[in-house]
Amino acid sequence: MGGFFVPKQGAELWAYIIGAFVVGLGILYALSLTPKSLRKTLIAGITFLGGLFFALEFFWPVDTAGPMAGKNFLTAYIKPVSSVTTILGAFALGLGLYSMVSIHGRAVAKRRENWGFSAVLLGAILAMAIPAIWKEYDKSPQIAGFYRIMYDGGFNPLNATMFSIVAFYIVSAAYRAFRIRTVEAGILLMSAVIIMIGQVTLGQLLTAWIPNENFSSNFRVENLSNWILTRVNSPAQLAISLGIGVGTLATALRLWLSLERGAFFDEEL
């Protein structure tokens, strides 16, 4: 079984690619012939088997010593089975690219409003994709240089610019949130001020004259700030995470057992 998943080279690689392509097409054709009701059962069955594999691998006791220490009989197959997700994602990337090109291609072709932005987007896709693919086959410094100009000189600064905008949005959002109109907003403002002051040296100097020992140390701003973060904020976050964890378990169970209805199935199975 392990040999099947080992990377192949040369003619064997091409044989595997063509084989996978033919088998894939055969499965798609068989699925297209399957009645809708049977197709749902098939999808539910495959979902169940996929989930069962990961659940069993997680729950099955592991060896405590020897070459299989920390592993069970399914652990070796985790990587190849997980690759299925990657392969499906690769198929989906094509669909995403098709969606993008069709929407913006039509906008340019029909000269819709703001079609110029669509043209720039399509041009940018080509300008980034061509050198990125080309440099894999042509190792000349010109191609590598062009790619670096596009990526390091174009993409990265644009990315950083968008990220830097967050700073300004934080100010405008915080201004609205901190307007004291309710008791909750007042508490939020008070805690935010204490934490902000407690985190900076200048702020800490405000209460530096209070002895940092015994009961009085509780009134130093850095200790107050630390108390809010570790005794109020952290437990609240952990409580939220606990609820989310149970919610995730419930949703995962519904999906695994195909009990979900509506968006993914027409009716309860």
Added chain:
Amino acid sequence: MKHATWPARIILLVLSGIILYAILSARRGKKLYLRRIPGLNAIEEAVGRAVEMGRPILGSIGLGDVDVITLQALAIISSVATTAARFAHRIVLPLRNAAQVPIAEEALRAAYTAGGRPDVFNEQDLPFLSGEQFAYAAGVAGIIQRERPAATFLFGTFYAEALIIAENANQVGAIQIAGTPSTTQVPFFIAACDYVLIGDEYYAATAYITRQPTLLGSLIGQDIGKMLLLGMIILGVVLVTFGSPFIANIFGDKDLETFAAYFRAATGGK
């Protein structure tokens, strides 16, 4: 590779059993009560506002892969789409992950069909923008500024782009409902949005909106599970406070044993 310890096995199996039992009970017709969640009550109001103003609704299912969080987000947006379809109204749902495209298209097509207006569904309203975080944020911000949505629904996994999207929507005066299990982004949504679903309210949303027995039962099962965990936490705190190593021994946790030893010493025990 992580594997379950025996306590984790038992807790997860018990919780799963409780949730499945609650689902089966609900499907057999047991009456269940749900508390009011303001953010979810506001969905109809937000859709109605968008319809009255003649401006579209904007949705986002975040940056996640096709995982439980994203599928839940899609289920919520689909419920919103069903409501919007009754008024033949548009939802624009820009996507960040290419794998989301076919799933989102199917889900929204089904939602518009359920709402009685499959003709209003337009695949072009679900554009794939980019796999890059800030390129996606820039794209959504651009759509918001051009389309000027009257309502936004932001559900799923979000990071720093949460505030860029929410603040842009705020600038165009959109009513905003958001929910995310990413605890680090909840404060930003609270600051920028009108209604925010916190913690497991995110997973309660579809049950609350659709009132389907399976989802309601699952929600009740979750609540029983949480109460069980809360009881275990209280029991653990009491036992450790009184110096008992019982919990520490069960979980094999050295920190808990240290705490228990500290309290034993503080109270004069051995």
